[in-house]
Amino acid sequence: MEIDRVLPELREPMRRAQVTLPRWFVRAAVRLMRVPRSEHVTVTTSRAGSVRLRVYAPVGARSGAGLLWIHGGGLLFGDARQDEALCLSTVERLGVVIVSVNYRFAPEHPFPAAHDDVRAGWRWFLEHAEEHGVDPRRIAIGGESAGAGLAAALVHRVHDEGGTQPVAQWLFAPMLDDRTAARRELDADAHFVWDNRANREGWSGYLGAEPGLASPPPYAVPARRTDLTGLPPTYLAYGDIELFATEDAAYADALEAAGVPVTADVVPGAPHGFENWAHGTDVAQAVVSRAQSWLASAVEP
Template sequence: MTDTTASTDQIGPPPPYDPELAESAAVFAEVMPSPTTPNLISAFRSGPTGVEPSSGDELSRGGEFQIFERTVPGPAGESDITLLVCRPTGASAPTPAIYAMHGGGMILGDRRTNLPDMVDLAASVGAAVISVEYRLAPEHPHPAPIEDCYAGLVWVAANATELNIDPGRLVVAGASSGGGLAAAVALLARDRGGPELAGQLLLAPMLDDRDDTPSVRQMASRDMWDHTLMDSGWTALLGDARGGPDVSPYAAPARATDLSGLPPAFIYGGSVETVRDEDVAYASAIWRAGGQAELHVWSGGFHGFDLMAPQAAVSQAAKAARTSWMRRIVKV
C-alpha cells in the first residue's frame, strides 16, 4: 500500500504549518534529542519528549473516574501484564470502553503516557478507558508488544462484567505507534476469532516499516517525528527484517493484503505529517476491501499537534470529529 511511484523531484516543499501550531512546532523541535545522537533511545527515555506520564489525580478528573490497576495473564509462556483502568464513577449500566495503546515509537512510554487525552474522549461519551502496559523495543522486539496488547484485550473482553463495560461497545485506540498497535490488534482479533470490536480509533498511526512514501521524504527534518525517528522505532521493533519482504502485518499493518472484515476505523493526522500518506493509503485500502473508514487530514497539523497545542482551532476541530465518530460507534 506504500506509494513509491513519485520520484523525489516531483515532491514539493512541506505544506505550511497552521499559524496557531507554528510556535508549538518550534518549541517542540528545541527539546527533542538530536536525531544523530548515538544513544537516541536512552535520550528519548530520559528527556522531555512530549509523552510524559500522567498522575492518578489528573486521570480521575476530580473524581469523575475511578482509577485502579489489574495484573492479568500475558501471552502464553510470558509474564503477566498490567492494565490501568479508568472507570466512570457511579455508573450503573455497563459503559462503552476504549482499550488504549500508548504512543512512543515502540521505544518509550507506559500505560499512563498521554492517557488524559483518552480519558477526555471517554468522558465525552460516558466510556471507560483501559490502558495496557506492553513491552518496549528494542529489549522486546516483535511480536512481544502486539502479543501483550492482544492478551490484555482478551482479558478485558472476558472480564467485562467485573469492569462494568459493555463488550459489544469496545473500541481499540492509540496514537502514533499506539495507533499502529491498535490497527494490528484489530487484525489479530479478526484472524483469531475475537474479541469482537465496535471500532478502531487510529490517531496518526505508525503503520508502514518501509518508510518510503512521498510524505516521509517531504517531511524529512520537518515533522515532529520524522524519517530518522520512525526508522529508529521500526528498527528497534524489527531489527534487520525492517523494510524486507517478510514483515508481519501484525507488526506493520500496512503490510496486510486483506483488510476485509475489520471494525469501522477512524483515522486522522496532519498534512505536515510523516505518516500522512501511509495513513491515507490504509484508509483507501479499507474502502477497497468494502470496509468502513473515516479519514481526516488536518491542514497544517504536525505529528501530535492536538496534544502539543490542544487549544488551537484545528486541534479543537480534530477532537470534535473523533468525539462525533465515537458517539456514532458506541451509540450514545
C-alpha cells in the same frame, strides 16, 4: 520542511515538542510526568500477567461501552500516562471505560513483544468487561502513532482468531508501514516532531532488521496486509504535512476498497501528534471532539 507549512497556532507548541532527548531520559520522564485529574473519572491500575494497565472509569453513569487504548512513542518509549488528557475527556464525554496498555519497547524487546502485550490487554478487557459495566461487544480498539499501528495490527489478529470482535477502530496518525522508513530520500524532508530517521530507528528496533523486508512477520506491519475485508468501521485522523500522511491515506483507501466504512479526518498544516502535545489548541480540541463524536456513534448498542 519550512515552518510556514505549520498552522500558526501549532508553531510554538511544536517547538517545545521538538526537543531531542536521550531515549532513556524520555522513558523515565514520561513515567514520572504529572498528569491532569478529573473528579468525574476514577483512574486505577491493574495487570494482565506482566502487562501494566491503566483503567479509566466514569464516576457516574456508564454507557456500557469501552475502549482499549494504546499509547504512542515510536515503538521505542512512552507510557499510558502521556494520554491522560485524551482518556479523561473521552470518559467524561462518552461515559465509556478505557483500558490503556503499557507495552514493552524495541529494540530491547522486538516484535512480537509489544504486539503480544496489547493482545493480552484486549483479552483482559474481554474477561473483565462485565465487572466494569462494559458490554464486550461494544469495545473499540484505538491508539496514537505507534500505538495506533499496534491497534491496527491487533484488530487484524483478533479478526483472524475469531470470537468477540472490536466494534470499531479509532486511529490517530497511525505508524503503519515500515516501507516509509526504508525510503531514505524522505530524510531530507525533516518532518516536524517525528522524522524518517527516527522512524527508521523505531521500525528497525521493532523488526530486528532494516525496514522494507520482503516478507515481514504476520501482524508486524499493518500496511502489508492484503486482505482487509471484514474489519470494523474505522476513524483515522492525521495531519497532511506529517511523515505518515501518505501511508495513512493509502491505508484508508485500502480499507474502503475492502468495503470497510472509513472516516478519514485530515487536518491541514498539522504535524505529527498535534492532538497530544498541543491538546489545548483550538485545532487539537476540534479534531478530538470530532473523533469522540464518531466514537460515540460507533459504540452505540
